[in-house]
Amino acid sequence: MNEELEKLEANAVAAIQAADSNSELQDVKVRFLGKKGEIGKQMATLKEMPHSQRKAFGKALNELKGRLINATEEKKKELEEKALKKKISAESLDITLPGFRFPTGRLHPLTRVWHEITDVFIAMGFDVVEGPEIETEWYNFEALNLHSEHPARDEQDSFYLGENRLLRTQTSPVQIRVMEKMGAPPVQIVAPGRVFRRDATDASHSPVFHQIEGLVVDKDITMGHLKATLEAFNKEIFGKDILSRFRPDYFPFTEPSCEVAISCIICGGEGCGLCKRTGWIEILGAGMVHPQVLKNAGFDPKKYSGFAFGIGIDRVAMLKYSIDDIRLLYENDMRFLKQF
Amino acid sequence: MQVPVEWLREYVDFEDIPIEEVADKLTMAGLEVGEIYPERFGYENSYVGRVTNVSEHPAKPGFWILTVEDDTRGNTVLTNLREFRVGEIIPIGYEGFILPDGMKLESMKFGGETSDAKILSEADVEYSDNAEVILPLPESAKVGDCVPDAIGITQEVFKFDLTANRGDCLCVLGIARDLAAVLDRPIKKDVFDFELETKPLDIDFSVTIKAPMLCPRYSGRVIRNVRIEESPLWMRRRLVCSGMRGINSIVDVTNYVMIETGQPLHAFDLDTLQKRAIVVRRAIAGEKIKTIDDTDRLLDPYMLVIADKTRPVAVAGVMGGAETEIEGDTVNMLLESAHFQPRNLRKTATGLDMRTEASVRFEKGVNPDTTVKCSDYASYLIAKMGWGTPLDGLIDKYPKPVKPKKISLNPAKVQKFISPDIEPSEMEGILRRLDFVVEKPEKGKILKVTAPGHRFDIAIWEDLAEEIARIYGYNRVPSVMPKTLIHRAVMTPNQAGNRKLREILAGCGLSETITFSFTNLKELTRIWPDKTPVAVPILNPLTEDHTHLRPTLVPNMLKTIARNRANSPDVPLQLFELGKVFMDPENPAEEDALCIGVCGRSLRTPTKTDYNFQLPVYYVIKGIIEQFIDSVTPETPSFRPADNVLYHPNRSAEIYLGKEKIGELGEVHPEICANFDIRHVTAVATVDIAPLKAILDREPRYEAISRHPALARDISVIVPENVAARSIEEIICRYGSDLLERAYVYDVFRGEKIGEGKKSVTFALEFRAVDRTLTDEEVNPIMEKIIFFVRDEAGGTLRTS
């Protein structure tokens, strides 16, 4: 290889190495490898060369061209990598700044509990039904053995909308409506819904609250069935280790009636403020459906028996989420709502 | 109902059982002991104190000034009883301590020195009449003890939360009976075991029952020469422990008998009754009575009264009249013991707003068997205490004695109903313990059971089953899962729909609120002064705010936003409520409604300079609505200007799905915002959810998607500001042919180049065919057509880039 080519190569390599950007590199490429570039010029001299030298010079020239192309490619890659690095470093962000986000929507704790309770009962084979919030005295009281001067009506002061028309004080009227509609057992339903009592608002009372009514009627339904069903419910909702306690209570539409308590979810039965040192928390009312109620709904109490229960959804929500004031459920403060 | 434990011990032995356990057993048998509390008879404000300083009174010789203290309190006491040493332990009563005359101890000044407590004497706690003797403290008394605790006069009291059916337990005897049954121990004492000595009756009096349905039994006895005085300490103490007050001998004895036996009694001054006649009758319209609480009461004809020949002298079973009340000079007292029908009595007491100890008992039922026995018991106590002389000749009107009902009880049925583990013999035993008469037939297994007179709540065999179960113990009943046929349990479509919608709404970034179902006309007219929505009125509202059922969710949403704004001014709010609204006062109906509320900047951006955009809140709520509807149905809603004073007239719209209007949305009119104390731009939307629920109920259907690429074009149109983008989009869609898959607003630009009062709207168009790849040659003519008609119909000019 002659000196000229060696010089050319040295120049080209130096130029390639010196290129600092893609465009500079492109210029170098054109200068040396382009149609009218240095290599091209040398190619043009081939024709005038003696035959003996032509072959060797041509080979050397081609090899040189190849080396330069490689060098350019390598340099190109190097430059690209450098550029990318630069771009990436220029794009650095404060990664702790808040992201671009839409607000998160949350369901109300009452809705959460409502869904959870109905799911538990659906899993146990209960259909979920509903009844009207505006009721008649017959469905809300009379059909449930609560005549107008019944002492138990003290606890159920109601809002009246007209003669014989009121806002239901309990979800129990759905029992009668369902039995009337179905006409014959088996009945296995729950009915969640809103109820109203003419109570002044305080930490534990609200004129509006929510209940879920349950009813099972069939042949040979026993108190043992009632207990097993509600024990299962309590465990599903409050935890596997929860114990249930049943004690006599009174509701005009069940006989026998019972009040169901769970072992305290805070102290586990040792006694604390929440359970008023008893170790137990009252959670729901239940009982065997009163024969007169079955009769009122058109079922023969000689053939069928049943059990019914009523659970306070608000109460369950308050216990589950440690909410100490029922008013919080209806004030809808975002600081409250976003916790669920 | 409160019962001193000591009184129960007179009837049942239970010294061997801790009282907490006794209370628990009663609770588990259905008589809930809500509380066991120490009764200190008004002596709470007292303590055992230590004398820490003694000095002579500077002005009054013979008096000393003592400083008395315990760990938390300190008092100054003036005394002339004797000289005290520092370190002596003495009983102290301070401000609020109730003295035997009923007055509260107050601080006082004597000779220029203040005394704020006193050393308690025997008389002060009614140990004796001796006010000079300092109450002796037992060895066990510790500094800081409450004095009644220290001297052992504090009594444990059971406070019962009784159920409405157990009227028989509104007395010591009733609780004792159940306690005996629960513990399976005998009743030690027969309260009616006494000898009543009487003097001959020497005057005439009469009793007539004119309303036997309302008054099945009435008895009267004359007691001569009553003496009104203070009753003895033991009696007053029992009354206090039972939640009553000591008043005077006769009132106290009638209360005492009522507390012990459950039978309310009333005492008349017989000589004030005209013709000494008792007539039990309904009131006559317009009749009035002044009751012993000195209140004039107007009576209704449904009410039962005790009258004499001319006027009512008592509201039967509720309260006596003032004019016939016994006084210190009463010679002949008539003691009434009666039985009244519970329902009418309750109605009367409620109607007159007078719930008395007597009425509470009568309305829950009083034993008609013991009407006279209880009267005799009171007469016996009066005679024994020397407060009067009972005369014989008691009148007892009981025209139709209540016949005890026999109930057939099949033990096998009880086993099937409650538990197979309860043996028939145990059932019998339990019933007998509860004073039921159980007859066993010679043949067969059916028992004949008769309830005792005090158990008027027992009517059917299921009642007996409950009695058996509650004494047997509910917790001993084995739990058994019901056997059911396998079936698919479902929700109603309505509930399932509501549930899905709630979840979708939360997914759209909305948090759920739940508010009361109430509203009032004031807040409705604050929004809609003219076309106020018609609301269902509540006849007996509880508060002024809650006079009607809500016909719309909007006012509650605005109030929720206002409250949140007040509490946390910067929190962005995106809320929804899905709840019932009520229409048509004539024939009230209820339906589910949905309201959405947005207030504040809801898109959170890292910094103001980075990508802050001031999007009108209108577009935020519109975006939410579009997102929400898109989650429910592939159909695209359209929006037309709304006409509702709730909204900003230029920033509101009606929402259409197909041809059906399904709601409205918009920024709330600034004036209405101000009316609800909201200072930020707020938007609300209301949506009919019934059509959406119907859509949710349908299964989606797949439509074929093309496997060929789309051909994208765009078009920028310059139009006057007031031309809605939607109207141009409609033109584009109309002439876009079947090949136009999609057209949407891509950019809106305003600026000098465009000209004042104009905007440039850029639409992105996507063309696609199902069966082939489109070419420019196919799309170009369509684009030309679109351009032509956009110019022609919308008056737009094309903007070329």
Ligand SMILES: [Zn+2]
């Ligand atoms: Zn606890």
